[in-house]
Amino acid sequence: MHIKGVTQNADDGEAIPNITILTKDGKIGTATNHSGEFSLSIPHSFVDSYLFFSGIGFKRDSILITKDTNEYIIKLRSEIYVLQEVYVIPDSTLFTLLKKAFNKIADNYPARPSSYFGFYRESIQDENNEHIDFTESVLHIYKNSYIQPSGLPGQIEIMKSRKRKFKNSGSFYLGGPFLIIDMDAILNKRKCIDPRHFNEYEYQFNGLVSKGAHSFYSISWKKKNSRRSINNATMYIEKESLAYAEFAEDNIELSSQPRVKDVRISQQVIYDKIDNRWYLKYLTYKNSHTDKIGNKTRLGIVEYVTTTTQFEDVMPIPFERRLGQTEPIAQKAEDYSKSKWTDYDSIENDEKLAAIFTFSPQVSDNIFHSPISPKQHVRNAFFTVLPKLNIEYGISSRRIDIPSNPVSITFIPNKNTRLFELNKSDNFTEDIFFLETLVGYRIRKNFNVFYSGITDIGNKRMHSSLWNVGFEYRKNIKQQGFPLFLQGAVAFTSMGNYVDMGVQDNHGPFTFNGKNFNSDKIEFDYGVKQLAITPEFSIKKEISRFWGVKLFVKYYIPIASKDVLRVKEKDGFFLTRKETGIDKKSETININNSYDPWESFEISQFNVGIMITFN
Template sequence: MRYLFILLLLPLLLPAQQDSYFVLRGQVLNAKTGSPLSHAHVGIPQRAIGTTSGYDGKFTLKVPEYYRGSELQVSYLGFKNFQRSIAGINGPLTVRLQPAPSMLQEIVVMDEQTIEDIIRKAVRRIPDNYPDYPTSMTGFYRESKTNSDQDYIYLAEGVLNLYKTSYKNDKEGQVGLVQGRQVTLVPEEELRNSTGFSSGHLAADRFDFVKNREDFLEEDNFGAYKYWVSNITTHNDRPVYVISFDQEAGDQRARMKGELYIDTSSYAFVRASFEILPDAQRKYNDYPLYTGNWKGNRYFVNYREVDGRWHLSEALREGTWRDGGIYTNELIVTEVKPGRGKVIPYMEQLDRNDRFLDRTGTYDEDFWTSYNTAPINDERLAETVRQLNNQDKATEVFDTTFLNTLRRQQDSIPQVQSQSQPGRDSFNISYAPGSPPVLRGASNWGFHFSYGAGVHFLPTEAAAYTLGVYTTSPEGTPILELTDNLEARNIEPVYQWALDITYQDRYLLRWTLARDLWNSIYRESAIGGGFQFNLTKRYRPFYVRPMAQFSRMFYARKLGEADNDYGNFEADDKTIKANKVNMYLGDRIYSWKFSLEMAIELNPSRELFVRGDYRVPFRHSDRVFLRERGRVFPKRAELTTNGQEVRAWREGVEGISPIAGTLPTYAITVGILLK
């Protein structure tokens, strides 16, 4: 009884332990000018946790109680680090960062070969500088969309579990949503018409230029780019090269321009900012980067050193859609978990095709008050959220706690601004004049291949049959003649392949091929379309696919083996030479094929399906099939029974096929679909 009482109390005690944290608040300023520094990193680097300052320089950091003895560090690109013992901080903290001395005078003139050697060395050091084992992280993700007038349409954000494969493994990692929330600023119908973007939550993999070895790092592309050292600055009190790159005049192989930040000591890539050039932007399906209907895309990526290895800490992408609206993906890693990473359970994973907005919910204050997230670093958007609070929408999504709880990230992430600020990057997205293509992005389309085996319920009755093939007419000399009994059969085992083309994960075009397994002739080709519905979007996907197809099928039963005593003869424009010939009797059947398929997703690349078919024939004709025996390349012939050269008898009655070609039939197939 005593142990039972302890077990009942345990769930009540655990949350109290998990929620044991204290809050640090403050503001980060430029010591020289007194202006606020946004996106300064505030955290405990040894513990790989932190946050960033907002557009006004203010920050809120929630620290677990057991880290009270740690050191707080504040860093900003181009400024000296600030450090102080957390135990000695009482009340709000004002941090004044001192600009680092300019190192421009230390830049020596380097030829392009020397600069390329720096990049080569940094690439060679990737196995030493970045994790060679999978890692687990906690991250905070936010995405937003504006219209052509730059008014915000929606904002969605959430805490993510991240699983990144090692930098030796080119496979994509996994993402799980812990909890998300959203605010929509337009009517629902307008929201549906304005948002169709997916996979932004995969930013930890999509925008990791080091892991993906973007083309400006590839030695084969060095001739297409020009590189130069534009600065030497500091990052965490360590000097870094700032190497700018751009397209060599007229060389279309170069797809981007931007800046690389490389640690002068370890040769680690610590940061990059780059954008896709206009000509390269027109290319479709350039995954993992965004191209196609986008007018422009730019990326900002940061890394932070933890226990001697550099980990992704921030990734920001800002894309200008063809209507002029801005779509933003922002991921900030809030914690790098020690040890080898753990795979995210399948049912908790976000799929590449998921729209993050569809997976987020309303504001759960109890949940969010125990998490540090990230500040809204757009003053206009923050003001919009405040106005929504004043309109009592805060009870649904955001309240005044919102602006204080959006913290806990690392390093600086630049945002779109019309003018550059100290320590921030500024790009102008350029693109060729004229209208963008009218095609939708390639991500709307999908291609799936499936294979399986099953049975087709095709009843044939037991009967005695005689088949004859003659020289010119039934009154002529028989070339082949065979009389034998055909056993009754109700099912035909078959195997199938199918190729699917999907659009927007809803519409489906399918081409199907089916063949017999043994001792019969079964050849089907069908093409048609249908729909796909996911009935369990919040859990393991369970799909239902109704479909209609046009089917052409040849089906024949083997009657037996006939002796060819006649010698060489012509049939179906082929010369039959074999001494033994298999003879089959059957039908060519044209039908409408109606299918219902149910499938459950085993993993992101495979499904297990069960498919039921109902065929309604509308035309058929009797056929006799011949197959040579004993030859390396046997010939096959197909003959109609209404010609003068072929006759078929069923127990003395002429011209009756064993197949009920006018009756509806059923089939069932079980198999695997590959995505």
Template sequence: MKLLTLLLYLLALPALAQEGVLRGRVLDADTHQPIPNAQVGIGGNRLGTSTNLEGRFALRVPAAYQASELEIALLGYRPYRRPLPPLPSAELLIELRSSPASLGTVTVTASAEGIIREAVARIPLNYPVRPTQLTGFYRESDDEATRQRYDYLVEGLLRVYKPGYQQPDEPGQVQVLQSRRVDLRPAQPGAALAPINWVAGAFVPHRFDFVHTRAEFISARHFKNYQYRLSPQTTFQGRAVYVITFGPRPGTDRANFAGEVYIDEQSYAFLGARWHRTPAGIRRERMLVFDASERAYRTDYQVYAGRYYLKSIWYNTLGKPLAGQVRHHLAEFVTTAIDTAQAALPGYQARSQYTDIFLDNPAPYDSTFWQHYTTVLPPQALLDQARQHQADTLLRRPAPTAILAAPAPKKWGLLRHLRYTYTGGLLGVRVPATDLRMVLAPAGSTFRADAQAATAVQGLAMQYAFGVQLDFTPQLAAYATTRHLLGQLRGDGWEAGLGYAHNLNPYGRPLRARAGLAYLRQSVGQELGTFANSDADLRLAGTPLAADELTLSLQVITDALQPRLGLGLEVSHHWEAVADLGYLLPLRTRSQLLIEEKKGFFSFSQHAADLDLPAAEARVFVAGQPATEAPWQLGRLLLSVGVLYRLGQ
């Protein structure tokens, strides 16, 4: 084993040696002052980032790009190009020389709504049409608003896979690369009546990228609900823009948002927006466990290599849960690197799910991780500076770019390998139309029962089942299930066995072919009636039956082997939809008379006796003729459709 480890390490050395981080600082050649927001790119601008407030940048450079040129550009400065130095290297010092550019004079002749329509029409020209990979810093927190007492604060590094902006219906993917947290919520059960667990935090870069999603206030389908006005403001972040305010059109409450959007005068590109939900919009969200009073958003974009990319998102919620004080929830995302190469999507298991809670994400910790990723944040990237101070204090770190500590692993133990099953379906039965009669007269007892019933033709019975599955490996599992029949015939049963699953779609949402073999025991019976018990000392099959009333049922017990085949589709990391078809191979079948005590609702002890047929105490008649067994049998097919639920991740 040690030799194998050494060989793998030696094989990995060339790859490690070929990867490094390019670091540099960009200054004005005349004033020698740092230049923030300069666009840094390599490989024909397929990979890039921007400088921070001190003019610094850091960019991870894969081996494939190390023969490329370094390119730096910013409006008002001459483009800078040079071959990449051997990596790793000392921090580069780069000076840009000014080259003033005139923005020209633009005469506004269109209406505010017309400008919005033109900006939407130019989205394929201004935003990437190819898939893009963003690396970014994410922070989420929840606190009690009145006292600013934090419940939790969590942050991490995300890799965001965005489809082209001409495809607004494609949601994109997210991978959590690294994270850390501090959770201050009470650990005692019942200490917090209704803790709020916010889902989809990692999807903030997709959810509030209003240009890609074609948010309602820039969607032609909803223009009739909005009123647009040109604002006197003419600049945004130093650029000449149209500032358009929007809100509900008078006479309608169908607009969910109000705010303002910033559109570049020359390119008609959306540079950003500030907006919030209207009271009617908050009501229409239908947040069942949280009464929101404020839902506000900010989104900015940055230009890189002639296209606009997501720069930052700020998402703020204020409100009151069903129990507790007014709470404040805040999430922020800022892009630290842009990769326009056709990067492959991560495997399905590595992707975040929309329903995931970021506080509970299981991203592993690697002490050398941050040496290989861009971690320098652009200037004023995190808008809530008070919360930044709280993060520095609670998470004990000197700056937002420091190494993040690992989240404490959940102590699932064996539970993380358990899954629960909930299924329903059909069970094959063979039931003829006939009359039944049963006479029970135990020797030496005063108890007598003479019951009659009839059966109708039936070929299938409805059934539902609950069970548990223990995963030994991602493919092999053991399971146990209890089953219950509904309808004319009733019965209980169980099965236990082994199952195997093979993923037919390893590069996307798992679609698993399922196979298994189980041992099954199932009862199929019909109740014959309830009779008064005149014998307090009655004993049948060694079981005392002292209740005032006894219920009699005729049933068939079948033991069988069940091979099965099926399919499973993973709906999320926790849920999987399954469908199985089993074929029963009977090993033993016997008929029984089941005698049960009938007790009150609050009685917890109930005896039951199983009397195997034929028996001296009981006589059975089918269609008027003596019989030694019930007239129905269990069929061969068993169809089940349901879900599996995984407790841990």
């Protein structure tokens, strides 16, 4: 049978969106749309049973399903906190209360590292409320001590996950699971609760309120000089323990970002208590924004509930199993398969969760069964590759010296061409500093294949260039906080070091090595081309989730070397200019010196440097 209806606020008759609707066993359900409307098909066996309605801020209610009625109006009554007393307290007393709550963190929250398992969901919808992405996961979360957290206060591991990408959003969405750590106001000592920053905020005491058997101090806050209402953000502190029990922020407007505008967020964090220890139990985060490119509206929703806690003998998550700081969770999740994910036992029996989560298990299952276009499958494959790229920029040092000896070389392209007299008398020439760029693709957490290029900095008399292709292995040696890596790499290297011999007029086109040189100006330099195997050792420290610093040393082991005179066209379009290298033993080259200029090159085998890495 098919039933439909609308949910309304019993106080004012306004429609209520995002109300979760479930049968008693939780196996069938849906959610109301933005107009408070719902539609649901259920078997006839559910006649004379109850349908349950729940949502944030409203009492849970139910209706009896009858065979004679298929359209319902459900009026829900508000209930989060009930005001017990209304009274005014001086600012000094309010600040004293806030300071006491902050100082009680050591008593109320885990003093040692703690571990959590929980159910996580993230979704992205477009302006038509159609899904772009939908991902669900079971997560393992490690958190450092609430008393003395490190620079990176937590780690995340995906135990299992499934995803469905329906269309291309044109954007990456990163860091959703890390909201479980970032939105933990106690773990991160959020400024609004830290006495050192009280002078940056305005606070308002709303009174003593009750929820169930507990009483809470209700306190709203906002940044000084902020245009938003102070009532948009409220914290609840339990009266007995002075533990922070909830942070709720609604319709907070954020400043525009490089790619998005009209950013508004609503978020709620709820803590629960086990054996006098409080921990983050529920989290919801909603972010609506408009893309500057295309002017399309997006709504992102993140939801999480903790299902299992561990406070004793907790160890950090091994680096190899951690979710990377910049890895979209969708890249770790498997494409949806019902056979690989058969139940929602961790959330179906949680009544509080039914009031917080936007999508019921049945609605979620229906979303996963929605079709995907073949074109989107191709896009999904592309976006699987892109996040695994890593980039590094830096400066390296390697000494390359040429003594101050005069050099005279004659080049005769062929019998019918005028010869080129090349003379150079330079002072001591050296290359020391180089710009280095690396682009890598991380095959696995610890393995990276890469290409890197090196060019010298500002030396007009010498030109040095190099490229590497290789693979790298890394090992994290710092389990808490931001990782510290020991890294080893081996690369195949091609490099060239050349001394400028000047530019000469070309008195007529000539052909050499199958190339026709018809430019008015010809540039010459002489130097050494080498192939090498290059081992590298480095230490890398991640400074934040997005970048780090690497110190490295390389040693070049030559496997082939060739002394050449390089001939290049100076004029014309840079992509069509001809160039060739001529072995110094060629009959077209005469060395007019009593010594071999190429033997004067002194090239160090060591290279050291520093790189800025982008994870």
